[in-house]
Amino acid sequence: MTAENAPLNGKQLLLLLGFAALMWLLPVSGRFFSAGGTPVDADSYFALRMAKQHLAIGPTGWDVVQQRPVPLNPYHLFLAAMLRAFGEPAGIWMATLTVSLLSVGAVMLMVQGISLRTEVRALAVVLWCASPAYLRLAASLEPAHLGVPVVLLALVLLYRSRSSAGQLAAAALIFLTMFLSPFNFLLGMAILAGAALLLSSPLLLLLLLLAIPVPVMWYQQIAGSYSLLQPLSAARPVTGELLTDLGATVGFGIFTLFLAAAGLLATWKRGLPYNPVHLPMLLVSLLFMFFIRRFTLYFTAPLCIIAAMGILALWLMRWELGAVRNISLLIITCGLLFTTLSYATRNVRSDPLPGDLSALETLAELPGGLVLSAPENGFLIEHTARPAYVDGMLMHQDEQRALTADAIFQGRNLLQTRELLAQEGIRYLYIDPGMRRGGVWQREGQGLLFLLQDADTFQNVFSENGHEIWVVNAAPATR
Secondary structure (H helix, E strand, O other), X not given: OOXXXXXXXXXXXXXXXXXXXXXXXXXHHHHHHHHOOOXXXXXXXXXXXXXXXXXXXXXXXXXXXXXEXXXXXXXXXXXXXXXXXXXXXXXXXXXXXXHHHHHHHHHHHHHHOOOOOHHHHHHHHHHHHOOHHHHHHHHOOOHHHHHHHHHHHHHHHHHHOOOHHHHHHHHHXXXXXXXXXXXXXXXXXXXXXXXXXXXXXXXXXXXXXXXXXXXXXHHHHXXXXXXXXXXXXXXXXXXXXXXXXXXXXXXXXXXXXXXXXXXXXXXXHHOOOOOOOHHHHHHHHHHHHXXXXXXXXXXXXXXXXXXXXXXXXXXXXXXXXXXXXXXXXXXXXXXXXXXXXXXXXHHHOOOOOHHHHHHHHHHHHOOOOEEEOOHHHHHHHHOOOOOEOOOOOHHHXXXXXXXXXXXXXXXXXXXXXXXXXXXXXXXXXXXXXXXXXXXXXXXXXXXXXXXXXOOOOEEEEEEEOOEEEEEEOOOOOOO
């Protein structure tokens, strides 16, 4: 092995881990300043609520608040362990730090096992730590996040170990991730099938066949409440979730994609190893774009490795003027930095913000009752131990409930609206600024906003910065 292809040494690894910790701190510190140290995204609050439930009554496959079956998720157990060990909110951020640093360690193992120049190895880790995917791991709590380092580690074992023990360990890790989310179930099956073909391994093929029934039966048990193939990009088109610079929840940076294209071109010119399985695997991987948020999260790490090759290729390319090369690389570096900082800023300012938190604290102090709001607020509402009439999971299964919610929001007939509210047992309304700005209503005085003027039916108990809580007098006190 030449000096320039030597693995990263101890000092370099420590510097990279320090950079990783600093990048983790960037969104986390921002959340402490902007929202009191709360994680971003409503999905985080479902995971947090289930973890607290596990602490209170032990692991269970039942949602106490919504009274419905839920999958017993390894991530919820992991988060519960962190909360038990460190308390709240320290346990929340120790969970994100653990997942983030594990992902960095997995990327390091990946680049150490590939024949790359030392500079490319270091650049790949830096690009991963500065990527939107890594910042997302740092700022939110989602089961699929735990799968990122575990899947990467399994891929390292499959790539570097040809022994049966290594393949068994990799298969065990992948099997564990299948219980994190429907995306992870499908991805795990695809990885096992691809590895069995690429490595011509009867053992992996046998394990694949043996592994299929368990997750399938597991998902069958909850089919009444959750959709196995529910697209995770239902709220936005695929194109809107592909590029970070265009507002994607995770996405790929434009400059990272450009560098990855340069890296692929340079690798192609040197001659790619051909295997008949490569093309079908590439086509299958594109199917995961239907789960676009998870696709970009999981495919960012290999993209960063290819992008690091692209940086080296551009540096070594023959240029007419050295100054042009330097300026071009400076522009690309500034573009990467801009993507990182703009995404971190957007993440820091994501919901829930102080207005949401104040409203939720008020809601938690009120007597129990069913709460009607926009579906995306469901998990936040349920974090207060109040059941939401519609939330991000139930709305895809209970179409009638979604239609009833829409009829209440858009109705202008007071008697019919009172009847629906009483019939459904809705005790509270929670309205946030986004609902008034196109999320539910397009203009003031539309639908339910007009009916809120009836003081006999609706009583406002909280109003702050566009966040409102209304008590519905037409509904029974409990459900």
